[in-house]
Amino acid sequence: MSTQDRTGNSESNPNVTILAFDTSTAAFAAAIVRDGVRLDATISFTERNHSVKLLSEIKELLGRNGLQGKDLDAIAVGQGPGSYTGVRIAVTAAKTLAWTWGKPLIGVSSLEALALGAWSELRENGTDVAELGERAWIVPLMDARRGQVYTSRYLVDRTGSWERADGDGIRLIEDWSKQLGHQAASADGKGSPSVWFVGEIGATQQTAIEQAQLETDVRLRTLACEMSAVAVGQLAGIRYRQGERDDVHGFVPNYTQLAEAEAKLLAVSRGE
Amino acid sequence: MSETTNTAASPSDHIENQELPDSGYLLLAIETSCDETSVAVVRNGREVLSNIISSQIDTHRQFGGVVPEIASRKHVESMTLIIEEALREAQVELPDIDGIAVTQGPGLIGALLVGVVAAKSLAMALDVPLIGTHHIAGHIYANHLVGDILYPAIALVVSGGHTEIVLLESEGKFRMIGRTRDDAVGEAYDKVARALRFPYPGGPYVDRLAQEATEEVVLPRSWLEPDSYDFSFSGLKSAVLAEINRSRMKGETPEFSALARGFQQSVIDVVTGKAIKAAKEFGARQMLLCGGVAANKGLRTKLTELCAEVGLPLLIPPNKLCTDNAAMIAAAADMKWRRKQFSSLDLKAEAVMSLEEWSV
Numbered sequence A: 001m002s003t004q005d006r007t008g009n010s011e012s013n014p015n016v017t018i019l020a021f022d023t024s025t026a027a028f029a030a031a032i033v034r035d036g037v038r039l040d041a042t043i044s045f046t047e048r049n050h051s052v053k054l055l056s057e058i059k060e061l062l063g064r065n066g067l068q069g070k071d072l073d074a075i076a077v078g079q080g081p082g083s084y085t086g087v088r089i090a091v092t093a094a095k096t097l098a099w100t101w102g103k104p105l106i107g108v109s110s111l112e113a114l115a116l117g118a119w120s121e122l123r124e125n126g127t128d129v130a131e132l133g134e135r136a137w138i139v140p141l142m143d144a145r146r147g148q149v150y151t152s153r154y155l156v157d158r159t160g161s162w163e164r165a166d167g168d169g170i171r172l173i174e175d176w177s178k179q180l181g182h183q184a185a186s187a188d189g190k191g192s193p194s195v196w197f198v199g200e201i202g203a204t205q206q207t208a209i210e211q212a213q214l215e216t217d218v219r220l221r222t223l224a225c226e227m228s229a230v231a232v233g234q235l236a237g238i239r240y241r242q243g244e245r246d247d248v249h250g251f252v253p254n255y256t257q258l259a260e261a262e263a264k265l266l267a268v269s270r271g272e
Numbered sequence B: 001m002s003e004t005t006n007t008a009a010s011p012s013d014h015i016e017n018q019e020l021p022d023s024g025y026l027l028l029a030i031e032t033s034c035d036e037t038s039v040a041v042v043r044n045g046r047e048v049l050s051n052i053i054s055s056q057i058d059t060h061r062q063f064g065g066v067v068p069e070i071a072s073r074k075h076v077e078s079m080t081l082i083i084e085e086a087l088r089e090a091q092v093e094l095p096d097i098d099g100i101a102v103t104q105g106p107g108l109i110g111a112l113l114v115g116v117v118a119a120k121s122l123a124m125a126l127d128v129p130l131i132g133t134h135h136i137a138g139h140i141y142a143n144h145l146v147g148d149i150l151y152p153a154i155a156l157v158v159s160g161g162h163t164e165i166v167l168l169e170s171e172g173k174f175r176m177i178g179r180t181r182d183d184a185v186g187e188a189y190d191k192v193a194r195a196l197r198f199p200y201p202g203g204p205y206v207d208r209l210a211q212e213a214t215e216e217v218v219l220p221r222s223w224l225e226p227d228s229y230d231f232s233f234s235g236l237k238s239a240v241l242a243e244i245n246r247s248r249m250k251g252e253t254p255e256f257s258a259l260a261r262g263f264q265q266s267v268i269d270v271v272t273g274k275a276i277k278a279a280k281e282f283g284a285r286q287m288l289l290c291g292g293v294a295a296n297k298g299l300r301t302k303l304t305e306l307c308a309e310v311g312l313p314l315l316i317p318p319n320k321l322c323t324d325n326a327a328m329i330a331a332a333a334d335m336k337w338r339r340k341q342f343s344s345l346d347l348k349a350e351a352v353m354s355l356e357e358w359s360v
């Protein structure tokens, strides 16, 4: 074994194979990603209860690619936010599989995966950053009911950079879309970015974005798209190569908010 | 324990027949139906090598009851840790595990889901059979961890969520002959405890207070129809509340201990009375007491007396096997394990689930 083999860097370990999955949205999405490239993927919507098919789908996905647990380098999972129950299903499966197989666990933001998946889709469709300006904002949306969305914001540009601008949180879509419209219009420097709202764009989100459009000159665009497990695997692959690992036992979903009972208790203790 | 000894070639020799190692087979069981995360390793369906129970009671106490969303969150936090601890304590390794048992229902759906997904992940990753198990079958078969069961048997299941009389005509054949029409015994205890100003969960306080009481406020017994094995405790609970209110209206301090005693005596008279009657009617050769409320001293004492009077052998598991735990799930799953009645990887957690249909 050469010294290079022991460093664990990309040169010595050319094939990084990652099993990735996410159940934070209405989709059950799973993929096998090798060195940042999609090897195979599956997505299904048949049951809102992702717990039913999850394991047989993963088994089938591995099987048809001739893979076993021991062939994997890591298990990647969307950590949320999203449906509480949904996120728990993928996180529990990922923790248990990683622990049982003795493989590294790598969590990624489900919102970031949704955004990256959309960005890939836009580029595949020939939507060029240059045509839209120097840079764009990718704003992933997941419906969180009562006019709220789980969301964040990513900056992309024609060099291919990918940068988080706002972290995962729960916001009112009405306020959020207006805020981003104003912010984009007043962005100084190289001119206004183009703004893309991506992911779960239902009637509520569409209406709010159209309202926000009336208040800004910057074009607010939408792309309805599904969760991309390939993106989960790609984001995890980056973390993997940087030597990052999550603690399997300590790993928990990112709910972005307290459970309702906890929030109430906290309010009482503050005398609210 | 003769049932696992391999004597002659079995007529049902199966192509999948796995060879049993000398040490027997190991089931790893997971139970997450409510607020306890529990994992057990059980050898040959009866020998408990480990039974780790992580209680969330301290968390839920501040809310005055189990909060389902928080219970589910806690299960995710501790799941793999508890699995690891169960293996360590059993002094076995993952590859030694021959099958995975899990509580499929009934229970809190969000809580069940965590255990079911963990169990399916284990079964898939280890490539071993999975057995979805009925929670109440688990409570009943906790008795099989402490003694041999003689059939037909009558099981009295008393817990926070259940009050049932179950007839077992033979191993793993369940027939529900009585159930509560409103509150479960444990629920009634907790509600009365709250009225008596005990912190959650108050059942054990009521039990202790009743034991210590020197007087008793006699409360009504709810026998329902003469031929019914069903229960109803909401009237009794209301009687306690009414009694407390009446004292307060008169400016008196309610006689808490006498009330606790009266409540406890009423509950115990009815549940033990019906269980004994069922045992007689169905010619039971054994009485099984199980469920979290089986830890109640007053109940244990009374049922022991009544069974002795009629010469009926009685089994009661120790407290640790009465409250929710995974070893009992392995004990019930073992009946299906021996019959090779395995679940598919598409097993679905069920908040409501029939015990009779789960029969072997």
Ligand SMILES: [Zn+2]
Pocket: B135, B139, B159, B291, B292, B323, B324
């Ligand atoms: Zn129980």
